[in-house]
Amino acid sequence: MDDHQAWRPTEIDPATAGVAASPEGLVDHLSALPDLAALLSAEKALVFRGFQVTEETLDQVMDQLLPNRLAYVHGNSPRTKVGKNVYTSTEYPPEFTISMHNELSYAHQWPARLMFFCAKAAETGGATPVVDGVRWLAALDPEVRAAYAHGVRYTQNLHDGFGFGKSWQETFETSDRDEVEAFLGSTKASWEWKPDGGLRVTQDRPSTTRHPVTGVEVWFNQSDQWHPAALGDDTAKSLAEVLPVDELPQSVSFADGSPIPDEYVIQVRDRGLASAVNVDWRQGDVLLIDNVLVGHGRRPFTGRRRVLVAMSD
Incomplete structure (x- = not known):
């Protein structure tokens, strides 16, 4: 099995990072990284789990992950702006699957990075599948x-x-x-x-x-x-x-x-869907993906689900 067949997002938690289980701990970890861009290019997607991030503390995390947050201009999917260039994820009915795609790949320019934040996990389902573009x-x-x-x-x-x-x-x-x-x-x-x-x-x-x-x-x-x-x-x-x-x-x-x-x-x-692997959400999770190397989508779900998205160049 080659690297693309075996690929999965890299998970980072407070224990592996050696920091406190808090948003401040995550900020400390990200601040100490020698080169986040190189890490993301190598790993393609990073899941930060267990840092107890909330909507109220999300900005300080985004400042580290998305140095130049972009507006969702010329985007074709329905979503709501909830903060400074922060949006709800695509607002399609929960019973539908959203197929794999790279954000704004139809546009002249696209974001280099996407960040997803789970404010509330669905009762069932609702994973964000991600796919290695080489494998697709x-x-x-x-x-x-x-x-x-x-x-x-x-x-x-x-x-x-x-x-x-x-x-x-x-x-x-x-x-x-x-x-x-x-x-x-x-x-x-x-x-x-x-x-x-x-x-x-x-x-x-x-x-x-x-x-x-x-x-x-x-x-x-x-x-x-x-x-x-x-x-x-x-x-x-x-x-x-x-x-x-x-x-x-x-x-x-x-x-x-x-x-x-x-x-x-x-x-x-x-x-694309068959080649993807699921990121199963827990409240407070943060997912960062390289928007060229990795496509993303959404699995159907039940109950309330709130996942926010932001992007940068």
Whole structure:
């Protein structure tokens, strides 16, 4: 079994760190690390457990883990801002699985690090699965990898306050069209304002990328999450009855505009999930991942669950 097959996140607790079982102990441990960036590149994901972190003490931990906290601008998933560039994790109904993905991999720039914090664990389920991007890429059939070789094209239809999906104001955290255009102008995206006040954004992006430190090639796109086939037969059928493909809140094709076969995105989704390992939450846990090397998702759950997320470059 190679390293990618055997990989799991590295767990750090007060005993292994040699510090007090408190948020201050975790801060002391992180402050003493000679190079957190190198450690994260080597281990890919770190779970800090048993430090009794709370929402009230989270900021001091984030100051160590995320030196330049970023806003979730141009994000496509529903979430609520609860602090300074701190958000709830994706707010999809608890009975659904969220498939594996790298945050903002469809964007021109993406965060280098993601941090998750468990304020309240679910009664059952609710794990955050994480997947080694090298393993995910290797799990795909050669035919699928070859078909994706020239990249993918993402299309967003963002409404003006009423409609399916997210509004452009919510997506870009502004109601100023000039700010939106200035942002998009720096991203190599194309866009158009629609007569109804909505905004259509189109972006061509690669399907894989290489890590800037390790150089490994990883699967790095969200085609399965943007493709109707991966939503389930009933949901896809219902959407198709209401909207044509080019009017869906989000859609994807190959970069040349040709359609991605349903079976390809289903394979991408299912093999990503099958290759993942679960981080089972306990209250107060903190998970830090390298957003290029590791994809993440969510398992279904019951009861109340509160997991917060923040990111940095």
